[in-house]
Each structure stands twice: as C-alpha cells, then as structure tokens.
Amino acid sequence: MVCFCLLVAQASAKEGSGWSRQIGNLRPATAPEGALPGEGRFARVWDTISPDGAHVLGWGRPGASSLKYTVIPAHSDESLWTDLSDESMENYLVDSVRGRIVGKLADFHYFPSKQRHHLICGWSPDARAGVAMFQARWANGFESRAIAYIDSVHGRSYPIVAAMNAIMSRLWPDEVKRNGDSIPFFDPVMLDAHTFVVDAFGWPPSDKPHFAWRLAFRVNVKHSGAQVILLKRRPIPEDDDLDPYDGGMDIEAKEQMLRDAYGELRFTLGPRDRRLLKESQARWLHFRRLYGLSDEFSRRRVRELLVRAKWR
Numbered sequence: 227m228v229c230f231c232l233l234v235a236q237a238s239a240k241e242g243s244g245w246s247r248q249i250g251n252l253r254p255a256t257a258p259e260g261a262l263p264g265e266g267r268f269a270r271v272w273d274t275i276s277p278d279g280a281h282v283l284g285w286g287r288p289g290a291s292s293l294k295y296t297v298i299p300a301h302s303d304e305s306l307w308t309d310l311s312d313e314s315m316e317n318y319l320v321d322s323v324r325g326r327i328v329g330k331l332a333d334f335h336y337f338p339s340k341q342r343h344h345l346i347c348g349w350s351p352d353a354r355a356g357v358a359m360f361q362a363r364w365a366n367g368f369e370s371r372a373i374a375y376i377d378s379v380h381g382r383s384y385p386i387v388a389a390m391n392a393i394m395s396r397l398w399p400d401e402v403k404r405n406g407d408s409i410p411f412f413d414p415v416m417l418d419a420h421t422f423v424v425d426a427f428g429w430p431p432s433d434k435p436h437f438a439w440r441l442a443f444r445v446n447v448k449h450s451g452a453q454v455i456l457l458k459r460r461p462i463p464e465d466d467d468l469d470p471y472d473g474g475m476d477i478e479a480k481e482q483m484l485r486d487a488y489g490e491l492r493f494t495l496g497p498r499d500r501r502l503l504k505e506s507q508a509r510w511l512h513f514r515r516l517y518g519l520s521d522e523f524s525r526r527r528v529r530e531l532l533v534r535a536k537w538r
Contacts (some may be wrong), residue, residue, distance in 0.1 A: 250410040254442070268327065270320055271345050272517040273526075277506045278353040279513065281378050282322040283345055285315055285337050317345060317360065319376060319383060333372040336360045347376070348414035348422060353504065354379050357386075357414040357445075358423045370411045375445045375452050384452035385447060393456050396424055413469070413526065415533040422534050425462060426460050438462040440538070469531045471525040472513065480524060488529035494535050 268286025275282045304351045317334030336345040344361040356376040373387035388502045394409040409426055416422045421444050428437035442458040471483060488507055492500055514523060 229231050233476075245503060264333070268318060270322065270325075272513070273518075273519045273523045274345065274347040274352040274358070275322060275508060276347075276349045276356065276378065276473075276515050277351065279322060279354060280327065280508060281328070281376075282320050283331070283347055284318045284320040284327065285345065286318070287314060290534065313333065316403050317358075318380065319358075319378070329383060331360075331372070332385045333387075334358070334360045335371070336426070346414070346526070347528075350415050350416040350419045352503065353418060353421040355445075357416060357424070358383070359411065361410075361416055373411065373414075375447070377447060380400055384445075384447060386452050386454050389454035390443065390454075393443075393454065394441075397459065398428065399408050413529055414470075415530045417442075417534060417537065424538055434532070442470070453519075468536060469529050469533075471528045480521070484524060484528055484531075487528045487535070491531045491535035 252481065265511075266286075266288070268284045270282045270284045272282060292329060293339050298397045315337045317331040317336050319329045320326070334345070344359070346361070347356045347358045349356040358372075358374045358376055359370060360372040362371045370387060372385065374383040375386050376383045390411065391409050398409065412425045412427065414422050420488050421442060423442050424439060426439045426441060433509060438461065440462050441456060444453070444455045444457050446453045471480070475483070488503075494501055495503060506528045510527060513519065
C-alpha cells in the first residue's frame with residue numbers, strides 16, 4: 227500500500243524522463259462537444275491511450291488522400307454538420323508521440339455523440355496488443371457495432387466482432403433480446419497479448435432471469451485473419467466483485483478503491499511483474515492528470531486491475 231502511495235510522487239518526478247517529455251507535450255487534440263473534423267483531419271480519444279503512451283485511438287473524416295491527415299488543434303472551433311447516422315467517419319490507431327495515423331480500424335464509425343456512445347480499448351499489460359470496441363446506443367439498447375484486435379507492434383488491426391457474435395449466438399437464450407445478430411459486449415480487459423476478458427449482457431422479459439456472462443477469449447493471428455476462441459464463460463453474479471466502482475462514491479472512496487485494486491493485483495505478482503505494474507500505474511496516473519480524463523477512465527482501471535488479479 228505504501229508503494230502505491232508513492233506512485234503519484236514518482237509520476238511527477240518523472241516529468242523530465244524520456245517518456246514524459248514525449249507524451250507530456252501533446253495536449254488533447256479534441257474538437258468541442260458536437261463538433262466534427264473536416265476532411266483529412268482527425269482527433270485523438272485520449273482515454274484509449276496505451277499503457278506505454280505510444281498509441282491511442284482516433285476518429286475523423288477521410289480526406290481526398292488517405293495518407294494526408296492533420297491533427298485538429300486543441301480547443302479548435304472547427305465544426306462540420308453531419309447526420310447522427312453518418313457512417314463516413316473513420317476510426318484509427320494513432321502514433322500518439324508523432325501524432326500520425328498508423329492504420330484504420332475496419333468497420334469503426336465512432337464520433338462523439340450520445341448515439342455513438344463509446345470508443346474504448348483494453349490494452350495488454352505490455353502494450354503489444356489491444357482490443358478496441360465501438361459501442362452504439364439506440365432506443366432498443368446497446369450494440370457492439372465493431373470490435374477489433376490490435377497488433378500495435380506491426381500497426382495492424384483485425385475485425386473480430388463477427389466471430390465473437392457467432393460464438394455467443396450458440397449460447398444466447400431465445401427469450402433474450404438482441405439487435406439482429408449483434409451481442410452487446412462491454413469492458414474488454416487484456417490478460418496478455420492474446421487473451422482478453424469481456425462481459426456480455428442481455429435484457430430478457432421482466433419475468434425471466436437476467437442474462438450476463440463474463441467470457442475469456444483468445445485471439446490467434448493467422449495469414450487469413452484473426453481466429454477467436456472462447457476459453458471460459460462464467461455467469462456474472464449480482465454482487466460482482468470485479469466491477470465494484472460506483473459513480474455515486476465521493477472522490478476519496480474512489481481513490482481508495484483504486485489503491486486497493488492495485489494492491490490486490492500486486493500481491494499476486496512476482497518481483498519483475500511488480501516492477502512493471504508500478505511503472506504502468508505511474509504512467510496511468512500521469513495520463514489521467516495530464517489529459518484531465520473522466521471518472522469512467524478510473525472505473526475501467528479499477529476493473530482492469532481486479533480482473534487481472536482475480537480471473538483464473
């Protein structure tokens with residue numbers, strides 16, 4: 227616990243270190259609420275930043291040349307009207323240090339609006355891979371519109387939502403509603419560069435039991451694409467100890483929950499992995515402060531730490 231409390235001070239002390247100099251001079255490049263980038267311009271979604279600070283997800287409208295993109299300056303007044311059903315927006319894997327697009331995420335069309343809901347990414351502890359998820363929110367519930375496995379080492383991404391939906395279709399009760407063939411998945415947490423844990427929820431009629439699974443998938447990349455394998459599935463209990471974060475808590479209670487989750491994971495690790503966790507947490511605290519990230523960023527971190535500590 228004492229080690230954790232030192233992390234904030236250590237993150238500040240590293241302001242002069244290499245990674246801090248590289249990341250620290252990149253201020254959030256996001257458009258105002260409701261604003262959209264013009265052609266060939268993109269914005270970064272800073273709460274998707276990788277543990278090493280090297281990559282982040284972004285969104286924008288493609289330009290005349292797919293190789294010519296410009297970052298939207300921080301606090302830009304630039305806006306472009308678009309219909310909420312507009313599917314021309316693209317999402318990208320971005321080099322967060324150089325501010326350039328590495329690759330496009332297939333079938334991702336997120337941009338900030340209530341209907342588009344979330345663009346999130348669970349990264350592996352070593353930042354070599356990630357699982358990106360685009361969630362839409364419509365009148366009939368949530369929908370995981372796109373999910374991709376990201377190989378950040380080679381700058382590639384592979385769509386996997388169809389494979390995940392196919393697997394879940396065999397498990398899905400007939401009485402539970404869903405959007406066609408789409409299953410609502412939430413909160414990806416990567417245990418390593420190929421294995422991730424995710425939740426799947428369904429909303430049955432009121433006289434039927436709630437449908438909720440926690441699932442572990444493995445992704446193997448082959449020449450033909452990404453192969454997805456279901457490793458484990460477990461029902462999610464109502465008193466879920468892997469997602470205890472409550473938005474109604476006061477700030478100190480939330481910070482204590484973060485410290486407790488960190489300590490719980492640290493206790494399960496050997497000396498080398500403890501050192502890596504300490505460095506990762508220091509960077510995470512730095513990013514949270516630097517980019518003024520939301521309460522949801524902290525909630526996902528608590529969940530990530532607890533899943534890594536307890537999932538077996």
